[in-house]
Amino acid sequence: MSTAYLAVDLGSSSVRVMVGILRTVSGAGSLVIREAGRFPNIPVRRPEGLGWDVAALHAGVVEGLRSGVAAARAAGAEVRGIGVAAWGVDYARLTADGVLRDFVRHHRDADAVLAAQTSAERDLAADYAVTGVLDQAINTAHQLRQDRAAGIGAADDTILLTADIFVHLLTGRVGAEVSLASTTGLLDRATGDWSIPLSAGLPALLPPIVEDGSWSGSTTPEVTAAIGADDPVPVFAVTAHDTAAAFMAVTDAADEGTGVVSSGSWGVAGLALAAPLLDESARREGFTQEIGAAGDTLLVKNLSGMWLLQQTLREWAEADGSSAAPIEMLTDLLAAAADSHYRGRFDPADPSLQAPDGLTARIAAACTATGSAPPTSRGDFVRAIVDSLAAAYADTLRVAADLSRRRLERIRIVGGGARNDLLCALTAERSGLPVIAGPVEASVRGVLLQVAVAAGDLTDAASARGIVVDDGDGPARFHPAAAVATATPTIGDPS
Incomplete structure (x- = not known):
């Protein structure tokens, strides 16, 4: 029996779409991972500052998923799910009408001076005791203040963190995967939800928290057709910060x-x-x-x-x-x-x-x-x-x-x-x-293993790490x- 899974890994210099084909023989599983698409991730300079080129990235992701679906079909494997991981802190803005704004701020353009001014007015030890996140200019909280100072966006915009941008484009879901949300400097570790005091006054709304392993929805009719799938493909929430996905793999x-x-x-x-x-x-x-x-x-x-x-x-x-x-x-x-x-x-x-x-x-x-x-x-x-x-x-x-x-x-x-x-x-x-x-592609491996678990084809993370994996890179x-x-x-x- 063969099943297939697709991973989208948005790295800071390149984006990879990988297909994993799980073969089970006599109860023992082995996962073959191969590249379905790879393309550069090049930030774009806009009047608002340095930003993600979401349109180009989305086109590449769709093309990579199309190649992955074709590879699974050629192997006689059913595509059972998609997972997306990316780096943390950065975000897009979704308007109240559901339109994704063009400018998506990039952390390499973070305003360190503005962040330092804000930090000087805060009790950073108290903030850390809530979030566990070190105060840095790249944090989502500081980038949102940078938006406010530059007059970017509207207060009723909803932010979508990096990987969640692409989950939204694939399924229409609006949410914040919990591992990615924990990078923002706004998540209360005691409650597992957004900190009301820390998020008060920020110039945007925060989406609902989404737990790992949950179903995010299936690909929209437009995406299903574009990737060449016969039926809508389930998209699952994985540890969407690429670091967390890489840790999970090992x-x-x-x-x-x-x-x-x-x-x-x-x-x-x-x-x-x-x-x-x-x-x-x-x-x-x-x-x-x-x-x-x-x-x-x-x-x-x-x-x-x-x-x-x-x-x-x-x-x-x-x-x-x-x-x-x-x-x-x-x-x-x-x-x-x-x-x-x-x-x-x-x-x-x-x-x-x-x-x-x-x-x-x-x-x-x-x-x-x-x-x-x-x-x-x-x-x-x-x-x-x-x-x-x-x-x-x-x-x-x-x-x-x-x-x-x-x-x-x-x-x-x-x-x-x-x-x-x-x-x-x-x-x-x-x-x-x-x-x-x-492994070299640890975040990809972590995403694929979690999708297989979420789809019900592997029991849990510990057993998933124990299966034989061939990723083409050697032991x-x-x-x-x-x-x-x-x-x-x-x-x-x-x-």
Whole structure:
């Protein structure tokens, strides 16, 4: 028996539509995941600011779903559901008449000055005790205040968070999936609903909270026809923040020995816990806490991830007269970085490194600020980036383990960074723990497994993680901790 599921994963640099085909033989299941569509996610500059190009993204999503439906049909599998994941905090505005406004604000255009002015007037410790979300300029609450200052939208608009935009376009549903809602800085962790005090006075309405695993509706007649499906396809709410989906693919709160690094354009490092740590110690250490699968809490720190490497490669390619960096350029530079004797590092979480353009100069300045000589060769720059990320991952997981009184035994690096052997090896060296690299498409795997569970074809998340998965990328790779002579873990101590 074969069934199929479709995942839409809206990353910050590219969008993927993947098809998963579940084959069950004698009660044992295996999932084959293949790409049905991939296209770039390029923000657009509008008079209102930097924004999502929703029209182009929606067209690509529909085309990818059409290819996925065709692939399932060719495999003789029934498409049983669709799930959507994306990054957090950003949103669209739906007018009172149900029209999606053209401008969809992008977090890379967040007004840090306005956010700081607002934050200075608030009791940030009290806010954190309600939401578990670290105060940052990119938070939805601050972006909404940015809208108000710019006169964007109307007070009776309803916001739709990233993934929920596309669920709405597929089904007509208006709602906020709970894991995505937990990134906004507006969700009350005690009630599981929007905080009335924190949302009061914001220039928009907040949609109803939607729980994971619930049915969001089926594709509209127009979408059903456009994707080539014979019948409307169910769309299920999954952990729609891509970080939460990636965590679900490899761990849960019961797995106390595993720390996770989701290493994509953004880097997110942390642990899955059974309950949030809504205290001042977690806030002072810079941790934010979103809701994961099955109500878990993800105690994580946001870091600038592989985007730092992507942007420096883009700058160098442009300097060389090329429109894009070829893969050979990355391969050669990583080899040069492995041989480099440069050991300067910087803080990848530094907000000054979050904006594009002129990034190499800012990285050099950041290295100098820590007392190191600036990198001179491109190999030195790449070494500084990769070594800084590895150190940040190890340090972040060490603090997370201390806060949660856990002793970690391993680190899982998922996302695109799992392909970077130098990054994985340096993370093992810096942490003293073995690193398991992969899956690369962890958020996609998490979405597909959750759709299969929601459709009733897999029992639960734990059993879903246990099935054999072929995603075309090979098995996870193991990087031993070269700095440790024994298997004794070195991060965290419950005593």
